Amino acid sequence: MTTPSSDQRPARSDRNPWNWLLLVPIVIPLITALYNADQPRLLGFPLFYWLQLAFVAVGVVCTTIVYRTGRKRGGR
Amino acid sequence: MSEHITEIVVFTILFLVVSGMGFVAARWRRPDDLASLHEWGLGGRKFGSWVTWFLVGGDLYTAYTFVAVPALLFGAGAMGFFALPYTIITYPLVFLVLIRLWSVSHVHNLVTPADFVRVRFGSPTLALLVAITGLVATMPYIALQLVGIEAVLKTMGVTGDLPLIIAFAILAAYTYQSGLRAPALIAFVKDSLIYLIILVAVIYIPAKLGGWGSIFDAAKAKFDATPAPGDGILLNPNNQLQYITLALGSAMALFLYPHSVTGVLAARNRGVVKRNMAALPAYSLLLGLIALLGYMAIAAGVKPITSGGKADANTVVPLLFDKMFPDWLAGVAYAAVGIGALVPAAIMSIAAANLFTRNIYREYFKPDATDAQEAAVSKIASLVVKVGAVAVILMIDPQFSIDLQLIGGVIILQTLPAVALGLFTRWFHRAGLIAGLVAGMAAGMILLYNIANPAINHAHFGGSAFPLSQLGLDTKMTIYAGFLALIVNLAVAAAGTLIARAGRLADGPDGTRPSDYTADEGDPRVHEIELSGSH
Known part of the structure; x- marks a missing residue:
């Protein structure tokens, strides 16, 4: 498809030890034992609902950290 | 119908304004020439963070989602909350995958997932299978967007097929003219409307219904009273x-x-x-709150509209708005759902058209197609796709589209080894991947075929929850059929790879290099291809 060209840019890498942090928001929402209960309620929300909504924040924080640390390491 | 006149007027005005935007979108960031797939089908590949956010968000969270997920909670309770x-999970899961796909696609001028498979594994057969899988999975998804509009129209008392046909004709016309720029621009309006409506809904409706606590209690009381064992506001073992x-x-x-990939590659x-x-x-977060509209509908005592003796659960959200909101606000909410159907329907039809053009037309009919020819074929294919979707909804029971979409989810998952794993490893042999894909699809179909659902009077294709007892296990547990099928797929792909290696079967050439997967904007090779634009 493309003809190989001889450009050899300084190799960019996606390697970053912080990438492991991505596992946190993948694994935690899959452990139903953590949240499959009615009590304690928060603002009338059973645990099942408010805790899973709170996991959204966990996902955002972890992904943002991975993005920020990855950027410092030479990638974009 | 007359008591809905305010709603209909507000809905119509907003719908027309947005359609106007769709036509104007062709001039947005006007390219010199729309006659290439990179311009028409990927919006020039120049979308920044905000546009991409609206586009991908508008693409993934569809009108059907807004209508069907609350309907699921309304009917079954906690199980429907899986959507949250x-x-x-999906974003951290694909974070490292999509950036590699972005890079390799930009180095090699790829438009579809099947394009990637073609280059990576050197197998036109595997690419064709991936492309057909994408088409089959996307088509019912487009049709389902109509179900969302239909639910809204039904609630407003508008019946008959003509309004639906008109809505889709308008959609088809501006997608044809403006390509991916149209949904990208409309997504701004759609999402702003939806955010507004949901914000109002989650504050205003609970206040009228006596707070969140009583909403959940009302839902619990409803599920406790039903004989069905699987429902409830919590999961059961x-x-x-x-x-x-x-x-x-x-x-x-x-x-x-394919439509998710289209948004990312742009x-x-x-x-x-x-x-x-x-x-x-x-x-x-928005989706989680929208899902809870299903419980609000229970607490508000909403009864879904029945037609032909069957209750249409998809009408519960529109009915809730009708009951709780002043007419004008309900009209805005309906417009949000209606427009919410147009954005994903446009992107999906573009993605399906790109698949056809790149992986069937160019691969098998016209290998030397020019950029302009590709764009022209894609534009027509996008029309055909939409006409097909309308025909499916009008002529066949909408339940059939829902079944098809269920099957679509299971079979698209079977492209994971070739597309997603293929981005990281070239270990699999093309023959193994083909065998795995076919085996995974067969397994998925057999599993789905054997799922009965008495609630919707289906002996087969009654849902995605496969009872493990059918495999001889002594349990009442169920598992997602797609997941089992994927395990079969991976096992066969791995075994097939080992057998193919042992038999010294020729493998396809890999057209990519490791550095292709980390290339970024500004790199010489990425730039070079953007400028030349074609092969």
């Missing part, structure tokens, strides 16, 4: 595995859909993709 963990595997399986499948650079993976969960 699903959309939380038998459906937890289904909840987990459905969330995980759906999360893995989401970015294998991004300007890797940073835009990464930033969006961090920012898109804002929609998940």
Whole structure:
């Protein structure tokens, strides 16, 4: 498809030890034992609902950290 | 119908304004020439973080989602809430995958997932299978967007097929003219409307219904009173595995859909993709709250509209708005759902058209097609796709589209080894991948065929929850059929690879190099291809 060209840019890498942090928001929402209960309620929300909504924040924080640390390491 | 006149007027005005925007979109960031797939089908590949956020968000969270997920909670309770963990998991899961796809696609001028498979594994057969899978999975999804509009129209007392046909004709016309720029521009309006409506809904409706606590209590009372064992506002021991595997399986499948890939490839650079993976969960929060509209409908005593003796659960959200909101606000809410159907329908039809053009037309009919020819074929294919979707909805029971979409989710997951794993490893042999894909699809179909659902009077294709007891296990637990099928797929692909290697079967050439997967905007090779534009 493309003809190989001889450009050899300084190799960019996606390697970053912080990438492991991505596992946190993948694994935690899959452990139903953590949240499959009615009590304690928060603002009338059973645990099942408010805790899973709170996991959204966990996902955002972890992904943002991975993005920020990855950027410092030479990638974009 | 007359008591809905305010709603109909507001709905119509907003719908027409947005359609006007769709036509104007062709001039937005006007390219010199729209006659290439990179311009028409990928919006010039120059979308920044905000546009991509609206576009991908508007693409993934569809009108059908807004209508069907609350309907699921309305009917079954906690199980329907799987949509939330699903959309939380998906972004961290695909974070490192999509940036590699972005890079390799920009180095090699790829437009579809099947394009990638073609280059990576050197197998036109595997690419064709991936392309057909994408088409089959996307078509019913487009049709389902009509179900969303239909539910709204039904609630407003508008019946007959003509309004639906008109809505889709308008959609088809501006997609034809403006390509991906149209949904990208409309997505701004759609999402702003939806955010507004949901914000109002989650504050205003609970206040009128006596607070969130009493909404959940009303839902609990309803499920306790039904004889069905599987419902309730919490999961039970038998459906937890289904909840987990459905969330995980759906999360893995989401970015294998061609329309999701289209949104990602239209991004300007890797940073835009990464930033969006961090920012898109804002929609998940919205989705979680939207899901709870189902419980609000229970607390408000909404009874779904029945037609032909069957209750249409998809009408519960529109009915809730009708009951709780002043007429004008209900009209805005309906417009949000209606416009919410147009954005994904446009992107999906563009993605399906791109698949046809790149992986069938160019591969098998006209290998030397020029950019302008590709764009022309895609534009016509997008029309055909939409006409097909309308025909399916009008002529066949909408339940059939829902069944097809269910099957679509299971089969698109079967492209995971070739597309997603293929981005990281070239270990699999093309013959193994083909065998795995076919085996996974067969397994998925057999599993789905054997799922009965008495509630909708289906002996087969009654849902995605496969009872493990059918495999001889002594349990009432269920598991997501797609997940089992994927395990079969991976096992066959691995075994096939080992056998093919042992038999010294020729493998396809890999057209990519390791550095292709980390290339970014500004790199010589990425730039070079953008300028030349064609092969």
